[in-house]
Amino acid sequence: MGDLYAWLISFLLLVAVFALVLYQIVCLADLEYDYINPYDSASRINAVILPEFAIQATLCLLHLITWHWGMFLLCLPYLYYNVKLYTQKQHLVDVTEIFNQLPKEKKIRFFKLGYIAVFLALSIFWMVWSIVED
Template sequence: MADLYAWLISFFLIIGLLVLVTFQLMCLADLEFDYINPYDSSYRINKVILPEFITQGVLCLFYLVTGHWVMALFCIPHLYFNIRLYRRRQHLVDVTEIFNLLSWEKKYRLVKLFYLVFILFLSIFWMIYTSLEDHDG
C-alpha cells in the first residue's frame, strides 16, 4: 500500500511539472502572437523556472529514496541538464534575446513536455500495476 502512495505522490509531482512547462509554453506563444510584451513574458517564465527545477530534483530524489530505480534513471538525464543550465547561468530567459531564441525556447520546452508526458504514462502504468498487485496479494 505504501508503494501505491509513492506512485500517487510522484503522479502529482509530474502533474505539477507539466503545469509549469505548459505555462511557460503559453507565455512563449503569447509572446509570439504579440499578446504580451517581452518583459512580462520573460518575467513570468523566469518566475517559474526555479520551482520547475526544484520539483524535478525532488521527483528524482523521491524515486531514489523509494527504490524506483528505473524511474530514477529516466529522471537523472533531465536533472543533469537542469543542473548544467543552472551552473552555467543559462536557465533564465533573457529579455533582450527572447525574440532571437523564441524558436529554440519553444522547441526545448516542447521536448520537456513530451518527456514529462512519457514519464507520466510510465508512472500511471506502475501505479495501476501496483494497485492490482496489492489487490491480488
C-alpha cells in the same frame, strides 16, 4: 500500500512539472503572437523556472528513496540538463534576446513536455500495477 502512495506523489509532482512547462509554452506563444510584451513574458517564465527545477529534483529524489531504479535512471538526464543549465547561468530567459531565442526556447519546452508526458504514462502504469499487485 506505501508503494502506491509513492506513485501517487510521483504522479502529482509530474502533473505540477507538466503544468509549469505548459505555462512557459503558453507565455512563449503569447509573446510570439504579440499578446504580451517581452518583459512580462520573460518575468513570468523566469518566475516558474526554479520551482520547475526544484519539483523535478524532488521527483528524482523520491524515486531514489523509494527504490524505483528504472524511473530514477530515466529521471537523471532531465535532472542533469537542469543542473547544467543552472550552473552555467543559462536557465533564465533574457528579456533583450527573447525574440531571437523564441524558436529554440519553444523547441526545448516542447521536448520537456514530451519527456514529462512519457513519465506521466509510466507513472500511471506503475501506479495501476501497484494497485493490482496489492
